[in-house]
Amino acid sequence: MTILKKNCVQNELLASHTSWKIGGKADIFFSPNSRDELSEFLKSNDCSITWLGNGTNILVRDGGVRGAVISTKKSFNSIQLLDRSNCKVEAGVSCFELAMHATKNNFGPAAFFSGIPGSIGGALTMNAGCFGHETWEFVKSVEVIDRNGDIHHLDPKEFSISYRSVSFPFPLWFLSCEMIFPYKGLTTMEELKSLRDSRIEHQPLTENTCGSVFKNPDGNHAGDLIERSGLKGFRIGGCAVSEKHANFIVNDKEATAKDIETLINHIQNTVKDRFGINLDTEVRIIGEHDE
Numbered sequence: 001m002t003i004l005k006k007n008c009v010q011n012e013l014l015a016s017h018t019s020w021k022i023g024g025k026a027d028i029f030f031s032p033n034s035r036d037e038l039s040e041f042l043k044s045n046d047c048s049i050t051w052l053g054n055g056t057n058i059l060v061r062d063g064g065v066r067g068a069v070i071s072t073k074k075s076f077n078s079i080q081l082l083d084r085s086n087c088k089v090e091a092g093v094s095c096f097e098l099a100m101h102a103t104k105n106n107f108g109p110a111a112f113f114s115g116i117p118g119s120i121g122g123a124l125t126m127n128a129g130c131f132g133h134e135t136w137e138f139v140k141s142v143e144v145i146d147r148n149g150d151i152h153h154l155d156p157k158e159f160s161i162s163y164r165s166v167s168f169p170f171p172l173w174f175l176s177c178e179m180i181f182p183y184k185g186l187t188t189m190e191e192l193k194s195l196r197d198s199r200i201e202h203q204p205l206t207e208n209t210c211g212s213v214f215k216n217p218d219g220n221h222a223g224d225l226i227e228r229s230g231l232k233g234f235r236i237g238g239c240a241v242s243e244k245h246a247n248f249i250v251n252d253k254e255a256t257a258k259d260i261e262t263l264i265n266h267i268q269n270t271v272k273d274r275f276g277i278n279l280d281t282e283v284r285i286i287g288e289h290d291e
């Protein structure tokens with residue numbers, strides 16, 4: 001790992017930045033300290049750019065990522081209360097921190113954020129959600145940066161938003177958003193605990209996973225289709241379909257990204273053969289195959 005300049009390192013192993021604990025090296029890994037530093041980097045480097053939040057919905061291939069990977073996890077992490085139901089949340093804030101902030105300040109409903117291990121930047125990109133709520137329900141405006149390093153403030157109407165999918169009006173990355181919570185559903189510690197208990201019961205939370213691998217097809221649950229295909233516990237190399245929740249793949253024996261991709265393809269083919277249903281991945285797959 002060579003230090004290039006402040007906040008910029010070469011050949012950073014991305015496995016340590018993903019919840020699957022898998023992934024090759026990034027040519028450059030940049031953690032900007034400010035908007036100015038970020039903007040300057042984008043203006044002065046013409047390499048390809050990949051953004052990383054908490055790495056909880058991403059499979060980085062074994063050959064790593066060419067160009068620069070940008071992480072705002074360490075710096076863009078403030079939450080500012082604007083009034084009793086309005087807050088500005090930076091992209092590097094974790095969803096859990098937002099839920100705790102809502103608890104402290106008595107606004108909501110925001111308890112659902114507590115179980116999503118990603119950052120707000122990742123939640124905006126994925127329209128992350130659970131227990132009946134989705135991120136963009138609460139977004140009033142977003143602050144974004146483009147490839148030239150210019151900052152824009154956009155209205156949610158400029159995005160096309162659906163289940164675990166958000167289309168952008170132009171290539172951009174999120175820096176912060178203003179969120180409005182209607183205040184009627186307060187977020188309490190009891191709710192947080194009860195959602196946590198429900199997850200502990202149904203999901204393999206102590207293992208290396210990326211959450212749900214596949215989106216739920218219309219009218220079906222991906223986990224149910226995978227379980228009914230007899231794939232619970234099915235293993236390829238160092239990874240297996242979770243025994244606890246069939247839509248999770250666990251890396252329990254030092255899996256490679258290739259193991260995971262092979263298992264993903266096997267699950268898709270098996271479910272298609274059995275039920276005639278295509279499973280689309282929720283997890284984002286990036287980077288180069290190993291040579």
Ligand SMILES: Cc1cc2nc3c(=O)[nH]c(=O)nc-3n(C[C@H](O)[C@H](O)[C@H](O)COP(=O)(O)OP(=O)(O)OC[C@H]3O[C@@H](n4cnc5c(N)ncnc54)[C@H](O)[C@@H]3O)c2cc1C
Pocket residue numbers: 019050051052053054055056057058072091115116117118119120121122123124125126127128129130172173174175205209210211212284
């Ligand atoms: C145990 C577990 C449980 C989970 N439960 C849920 C759940 O209940 N509901 C749910 O929706 N998800 C769930 N997930 C998946 C994941 O936490 C969410 O998708 C989360 O929103 C991803 O955020 P992240 O910061 O980790 O994003 P990453 O995985 O780092 O990135 C995901 C995508 O977002 C992009 N991105 C990240 N930050 C930015 C930014 N600032 N600007 C532009 N693009 C950006 C990345 O380039 C990538 O394409 C779970 C994951 C795990 C491991």
